[in-house]
Each structure stands twice: as structure tokens, then as C-alpha cells.
Amino acid sequence: MNGKESPLLPPHQRPVSRVCIRRAESYTVDLAGVIVESLREFHIPVQGKSVLLKPNFVGLDSTGAMNTSPAVAGAAREAFLRLGARRVTVAEGPALERDTWAILEWIRLRDYIGPLDRNFTDLNTDHVRQVELRTRATTLHRLYFPESVLGTDFLVSMPKLKTHRWAGVSLSLKNLFGIVPGSCYGWPKNILHWAQIPRAILDIASTVRPDFAIVDGIVGMEGEGPLDGKPKNTGLLVMGDDPVAVDATCARIMGIRPERIGYLKAAGCLLGHLREENIRQLGEPLASATTPFELPSTFRKLATSPDKCVMKAGAC
Amino acid sequence: MRGLETDHDQVPQEINPNSAPFSLPTQGVRFLVESQNPDGGWGFHAALSSATEPTAWAVMGLDACAGHVECRQSEEKGFAWLEECQLQDGSWPAHLGQREGSWVTSAACLALASKRCWLIGDPEEALAKGLRWLVKSWPGEGNPWWRLRRAKLKLRPASRRDSGLRGWGWTPKTSGWVEPTALALLALQAAPRELHPKDAQKRIRLGQAMLLDQALATGGWNSGSSDSYGYAARPQPGPTAWALMALREQQHGPEIVAGLDWLCQIHSQVKGFFSFSLVCLCLNLWGVEYGLSHLENAFSTGSKPISPMAIGWALLAITPPEGPPGPLRAPEI
Numbered sequence: 001m002n003g004k005e006s007p008l009l010p011p012h013q014r015p016v017s018r019v020c021i022r023r024a025e026s027y028t029v030d031l032a033g034v035i036v037e038s039l040r041e042f043h044i045p046v047q048g049k050s051v052l053l054k055p056n057f058v059g060l061d062s063t064g065a066m067n068t069s070p071a072v073a074g075a076a077r078e079a080f081l082r083l084g085a086r087r088v089t090v091a092e093g094p095a096l097e098r099d100t101w102a103i104l105e106w107i108r109l110r111d112y113i114g115p116l117d118r119n120f121t122d123l124n125t126d127h128v129r130q131v132e133l134r135t136r137a138t139t140l141h142r143l144y145f146p147e148s149v150l151g152t153d154f155l156v157s158m159p160k161l162k163t164h165r166w167a168g169v170s171l172s173l174k175n176l177f178g179i180v181p182g183s184c185y186g187w188p189k190n191i192l193h194w195a196q197i198p199r200a201i202l203d204i205a206s207t208v209r210p211d212f213a214i215v216d217g218i219v220g221m222e223g224e225g226p227l228d229g230k231p232k233n234t235g236l237l238v239m240g241d242d243p244v245a246v247d248a249t250c251a252r253i254m255g256i257r258p259e260r261i262g263y264l265k266a267a268g269c270l271l272g273h274l275r276e277e278n279i280r281q282l283g284e285p286l287a288s289a290t291t292p293f294e295l296p297s298t299f300r301k302l303a304t305s306p307d308k309c310v311m312k313a314g315a316c
Numbered sequence: 317m318r319g320l321e322t323d324h325d326q327v328p329q330e331i332n333p334n335s336a337p338f339s340l341p342t343q344g345v346r347f348l349v350e351s352q353n354p355d356g357g358w359g360f361h362a363a364l365s366s367a368t369e370p371t372a373w374a375v376m377g378l379d380a381c382a383g384h385v386e387c388r389q390s391e392e393k394g395f396a397w398l399e400e401c402q403l404q405d406g407s408w409p410a411h412l413g414q415r416e417g418s419w420v421t422s423a424a425c426l427a428l429a430s431k432r433c434w435l436i437g438d439p440e441e442a443l444a445k446g447l448r449w450l451v452k453s454w455p456g457e458g459n460p461w462w463r464l465r466r467a468k469l470k471l472r473p474a475s476r477r478d479s480g481l482r483g484w485g486w487t488p489k490t491s492g493w494v495e496p497t498a499l500a501l502l503a504l505q506a507a508p509r510e511l512h513p514k515d516a517q518k519r520i521r522l523g524q525a526m527l528l529d530q531a532l533a534t535g536g537w538n539s540g541s542s543d544s545y546g547y548a549a550r551p552q553p554g555p556t557a558w559a560l561m562a563l564r565e566q567q568h569g570p571e572i573v574a575g576l577d578w579l580c581q582i583h584s585q586v587k588g589f590f591s592f593s594l595v596c597l598c599l600n601l602w603g604v605e606y607g608l609s610h611l612e613n614a615f616s617t618g619s620k621p622i623s624p625m626a627i628g629w630a631l632l633a634i635t636p637p638e639g640p641p642g643p644l645r646a647p648e649i
Contacts, residue, residue: 060587096539098495098554101620102588116620125360125367125623128411144414183360183367184410186419186486186496187539194456194490 006209008134008270017242017273018042019249020282021289024218025235031075035214036082038239041282044212047084049153052121053077054210056159056175057092058226060106065221065231067107068160072216072237074112076158077119091148093123093178096227098187100124121148124182137202137266138195144184149208157210157243161220161236161250163229165296166197168261169254170226171247172213173205173271180204198263205243205271213246214239217253222293234291236284244272245279252276255292338615340608340634341381344627348374349390351624356393357401357412361621368408370625371397372423377628379430380635392436398424399442406445407453418487419496421446421453425503440511448513450500456489458482481526494530494537494555497523498562505562527559528571535574551578553586557598564601580604589614593626596633608634 020038024031053076055068073090080088090113094100100122104110113119126146133142149155157172164170177200180189192200217236221229236253240246244267248258258264258274268274276286338344352358357366358374375394378387401424402408407417408424425446428439456462458479483497501523504516530541536551537559556579566572583599583606586592592614599606611630615622 097552099588099591102586102591104620105587122360125364127365130414183369184414184418184487186490186493188493190485190490190493191487 008206010269011273011275011278014242014273014278016278016280017240017245018280018282019238019240019242019245021249021253021284021286022237022239023235023284024237027069027071027218031072031237032078032082034237035076035079035239038237038283039079039083039212042212042239042241044083044154044241046080046154048086050151051080051085051088051154051156052148052152053080053088053090053156053158054123054149054175054178055090055092055216056162056170056178057094057100057103057107057109059094059097060103063231064219065162065229066160066227067103068158068216069218070107070109070112072214072218073109073158076156076214077113080154080156085154089119089121089148089152091121091123091126091146091179093126093146093180093182095177095180095182095188098124098182121146123148123179124187126181128181128184131207133203133207135203135206135270137199137206140191140195140200140203143204143207144181145179145208146181149179154212155208155210156212156214158214158216161215161217161232161234161238161254162225163222163254163256163293163296163299164225165298166193167201167263168296168299169247169251169256169264171215171250172210172243173201173247173263173267176201176204176208176210179208198266201263202266202271205267209271210243212239212241213243215246215250217250220254220293222254222295224296229296230294232291232293234289236289242272242279244268244274248274248276249279249281249286252286253289253291255290256295337609338612340612340615341384341631344615344631345378345381345384345387347622347627348378348624348631349386351622352390352393355412356397358394358624360625361623365411366397367411368398368401368420369410369423370623370628371401372420372427373628374624375427375433375628376430377624377631379427379433380632382431395427395433395436395439398427399437399439402442402446406447406449408446416488417449417453419484419499421450422484422496422499422503425450426499426506429503429506429508443507444511444513447504447507447511447516450484450503451513451516451519453484453488453500455482455485455492457491478526478529481522481529483523483526491540492526493540494527495539495558497526498555498558501527501562505565524563524566527563528566528569531559531571531575535578537575551575553579553582553591553595557594561598561601576602576604584610589620590623590626593629593633597629600633600635606633 022034055073058066077088123146126148128144130144157175159171159175162170185191215238217234220232220234222232223229251258351362353366357371378391401412407421428443433439483492484500486496536556538549539555583595596606596611
């Protein structure tokens with residue numbers, strides 16, 4: 001059970017995906033309890049396995065909207081341990097801020113997950129291995145990835161619910177930029193920008209597909225994300241074992257049609273389900289969870305041109 | 317488990333009561349000697365495999381403490397690792413075994429330009445090859461083909477900065493950024509002039525002009541231009557420190573004065589030992605007092621792996637600014 005070896009399948013060959021939307025009004029509620037309850041619905045086989053949680057820690061932000069909350073990361077860690085995981089590590093390789101430990105100090109991650117030298121891995125400076133990319137959306141062909149990510153039994157992408165100036169939305173697939181090691185590609189990982197962000201997302205997600213996604217939408221970010229947006233209180237956690245279906249559901253929650261986001265549309269061809277009829281909703285109904293987000297200025301045209309797909313991210 | 321996130325501005329920096337104060341240079345040197353890998357290099361943290369950047373800065377840190385006997389052997393092994401890691405084209409890869417060079421070439425060149433390297437061996441050929449690669453390594457933007465393509469496709473510029481002022485990218489054929497540009501400038505400035513390849517002076521002038529062009533109106537530097545990320549960028553300690561170190565020849569420029577003012581104002585609030593030691597190194601080079609005890613405290617707070625790179629910076633930061641020439645000062649070779 002490891003998404004990295006999961007086959008690339010067209011939608012008609014995939015079983016229906018399930019996505020769970022849970023209410024969590026603030027970071028003070030029993031988040032570990034909420035997550036455990038949801039994970040049980042997915043019957044995740046993590047007993048005795050190593051689990052790597054990949055949050056989205058971007059920078060030294062005082063609004064609480066930029067980074068995945070350390071409370072959610074800590075709660076997810078506790079939840080997987082309760083389910084019998086052998087080892088649960090939080091790991092991140094920030095793309096813009098070179099000093100990962102300054103971010104951890106800022107968000108006080110140690111208060112939530114314990115000693116950082118044991119429970120946290122800096123993916124920017126980890127051992128690396130070159131891997132052939134499984135798709136050719138970019139001309140990169142191969143990338144270095146951290147051994148911690150390649151070697152884990154179960155990879156969980158834990159993004160923030162965000163709009164994004166260059167990608168439209170930043171969710172569990174876009175969050176994978178943080179596994180590309182800065183020690184090889186710099187800060188920012190500019191090679192991915194030159195390869196075109198939507199295409200790079202596809203190549204990385206097809207090669208290192210997360211086994212599960214937990215989206216922190218308790219406080220999200222709207223507008224000019226991922227750096228200059230505004231906090232948006234949505235009071236939600238969104239979870240599922242199909243990262244494309246989770247991202248599509250999150251886009252719908254934000255009032256965005258996922259088919260209009262180029263990389264999500266392309267991901268729906270091989271990596272998971274995009275269409276609503278292929279996604280079974282658990283927990284909170286989608287309609288009551290929907291809270292339209294302000295779109296970034298670079299994507300506003302979308303709202304008025306319903307048939308336009310924003311970025312060409314590959315043939316579908 | 318804690319509840320809501322705290323207001324960090326209200327909370328003083330935490331000191332781990334269980335950890336003893338970190339003493340520089342003694343403990344710094346000992347840490348580097350003990351964390352050196354058997355192959356002679358250093359990883360980003362102890363127990364990680366050797367990589368070029370931490371090795372280069374560890375060697376430079378030891379070089380700054382050359383009076384310590386235990387430094388010598390460690391330093392020699394470090395230089396040997398760097399020479400072994402160099403690629404045929406003169407560049408250095410981020411990690412041993414990789415086949416493409418990157419910005420870490422600048423750090424390796426800077427280490428080879430250090431005084432003790434010339435006492436230990438003869439790095440002239442390796443350094444000259446590295447410098448040649450650096451001078452030939454242009455960013456992907458700003459060349460005639462790039463301009464023509466953008467004009468043809470009517471692409472709007474990604475930022476307002478002058479794309480003709482070309483610095484250095486993190487990896488070949490990508491955009492120029494502040495840190496790799498500053499590092500390349502430092503390497504070229506530290507190397508003996510007779511090893512400078514043709515066009516070195518042109519690249520230095522362009523690189524310096526690019527850094528000055530990217531200085532923020534508010535003082536300081538971000539990792540890229542003022543609007544690289546689509547909004548008015550805020551200054552960051554790391555890029556500001558790099559830019560200021562690389563622009564020491566332009567002492568009276570308004571960008572320098574504003575950047576240094578900004579760094580002096582914020583340096584005591586800088587989070588993380590990695591950023592803080594870099595800022596201290598920069599302030600030391602500019603002859604600004606930063607407080608040794610603050611630097612030592614930065615290494616004794618919290619449960620985190622100590623970085624050989626940051627220790628290298630810290631050891632360089634405690635070298636008197638008027639001291640003997642080192643890689644970050646004018647060479648006397």
C-alpha cells in the first residue's frame with residue numbers, strides 16, 4: 001500500500017473515491033479525535049508502518065493563514081500513532097524560506113509533535129536519490145527526491161486550503177513541491193517554475209503520489225495566495241485517500257470548478273477522480289461546506305468564462 | 317498539546333534550560349571535527365551524507381580558527397573531499413555523485429580561495445576551473461533568444477526588474493536570484509585576479525548591478541526582485557546578509573546604507589540559528605557589533621540538529637573584522 005507504486009489509471013478503471021469533510025470550528029477542539037474517526041472510515045492499513053506527514057510550512061506568517069497549522073500536524077501524528085503506526089514523522093522542505101528551523105521555531109511545532117530532532121525531517125537537506133518521472137508533462141524527465149519520502153510506507157499530504165496566484169489552488173498535489181529538495185534546486189525551487197508550475201505538479205504527483213490527504217481548512221487563505229492572501233475561516237478538515245478527489249472537493253468548497261484548473265483537470269485523467277459523480281462524500285455535505293473564496297487576481301477571469309481551463313497542463 | 321497558536325511577537329525566544337551554553341570557538345570547532353564524515357565531507361546535519369555546501373562552509377569555518385591544532389587534519393580532509401567532488405566541467409554538484417553543477421560551485425570556490433587551502437596544497441587548477449564555469453554560467457533569462465521569444469509571444473515580464481542585469485541562478489539556465497548571485501560575486505572577489513577568466517569583470521559588474529537593482533525601497537533584500545512573487549516583497553535576513561556581503565565594495569551606496577540599517581534594526585529578532593549566524597557573519601564583516609552571547613545562545617536553544625554550515629558561519633563571524641585575510645576578505649595570495 002504505497003501511492004508511489006500506484007498505477008496511473010483513467011477514471012473509468014478506478015473505483016469511486018471517497019472524501020470526508022469534517023467540521024472543526026477552531027484549532028482548540030479535539031482534532032486528533034476528529035482525524036482518527038475519519039481515518040477509521042477509510043480502513044487505512046498503517047498498523048506497524050512508517051508514516052510521513054507532509055504539511056505546508058511556507059514562512060514566518062503571523063496571520064495563521066499561510067502555514068498548515070502545527071495543531072493539525074500534531075493531531076494527525078497522534079491519530080496515526082493511535083491507529084498503530086510504527087513511526088510518524090513530520091517532514092517539510094519549504095520552497096521560499098531557506099531556514100526551515102526558523103519556521104518551526106516561529107510556529108512552535110515542537111509544542112505539538114515533541115522533540116524535532118526525532119520527529120521532524122527537513123526535506124530540503126535530507127539524503128536524496130534521483131528518480132525517473134513517471135509522466136512527461138515537463139521536459140525534466142527525472143528529479144532528486146528525499147530518501148525519507150521515497151522510503152516511507154505511507155505518505156500523507158497535509159496542505160492548507162488556499163488559492164494560489166500561479167496555480168489557481170494550492171492543495172494536496174501542489175503541496176508536493178515541498179518534497180523537492182532545496183539542497184539540489186535552491187530556494188525557490190526555480191527549476192519547477194521554468195518547467196511550468198502546473199506541469200511540474202503533474203510530474204511530481206504521478207511519481208510520488210500521496211497515499212492520503214488531510215487539508216487544513218479550519219483557517220484557509222483566499223485571494224493572493226500562497227503568500228499574500230487573507231485568512232478565511234471555513235472551519236473544515238477535508239480528508240481522503242485519493243488526492244485528486246480531495247483537491248477537487250476542496251476547489252468546490254472554495255467555489256471554484258476544479259475542471260477549470262489545468263493541472264487538476266489533467267490529474268483527473270490518470271491520478272484520481274475529478275468529477276463529482278465519481279466522488280462519494282462522507283461527513284459534512286458539500287453544499288453546506290461550500291464557502292466561496294476570493295480568487296487571486298491572476299485567475300479572476302475564470303469566474304466569467306465558464307468554459308475556459310486556466311492553464312494548459314497537458315492533454316486530457 | 318497546545319491550543320491556539322500564540323502571538324509570537326509577544327513571546328521571548330525560548331532557551332532550553334537543559335542545554336549548556338554553546339561556547340565559540342571551542343565547541344564549534346569540536347562539533348565540526350566530530351561531525352565530519354569519514355569521507356572528509358560534511359552533511360547538512362551530523363550523520364547525513366556529505367554535501368558540497370556544508371563542506372565548503374565547514375572548511376572555511378575551520379580556516380578561520382586555524383590556531384586550533386585539531387582543525388588542521390579535519391580541514392585537509394575537507395579540502396580533499398571538495399577536490400574529489402569537482403566535476404569535469406569545473407563545477408560542483410550539490411551532493412557527491414551528482415552529475416550537474418549548481419550554485420554550490422561558488423561556495424566551493426570560496427573555500428578553495430581561503431588562505432590555508434593554499435598552505436595545504438595547490439588548489440589553483442581546481443579554483444580556476446570552478447571560476448571559468450561560474451563566469452560561463454548565465455541565467456536562463458535575459459539572453460537575446462529569451463527576449464525574442466517573449467516579444468514574439470507577447471509575454472508580460474514576470475517582474476519589473478531589468479532582465480539585462482544578469483546575475484546567477486540556483487541551477488543552470490534558470491532565473492537569477494539574490495543568494496546565488498551574491499555567492500558567485502563573493503567567490504570571484506575572493507579569488508586571485510590572475511585566475512579570473514575573461515569576462516569575469518563584466519560578470520562582477522552585472523551581478524553587482526543586479527543586486528543593487530533588486531534592493532527593496534524599504535531597505536534590505538528579498539530572495540528575488542521586489543515583485544518576483546507578485547506582490548511588494550518584504551526584506552528577509554538571509555538574502556539581505558548575502559547581498560550586503562557581496563556589495564562591500566559599494567560602501568556608500570544608498571541601497572547598502574538602507575540594507576545595513578534594516579539588518580541592524582532586526583538582527584536581534586532573527587529566528588533560527590541558521591539565519592542568525594549568517595546575519596552575524598554579515599554584521600561582523602561590516603564591523604557591526606552583534607553580541608557573541610546571542611550567537612552562542614542561538615545554538616543552545618531547543619532540540620534541533622546543529623548545522624555544520626551554520627557553525628562554519630558562526631566561526632567566521634567571531635573572527636575579528638581586522639584579522640588576517642580569509643575567504644570573505646581581500647585575498648593576499
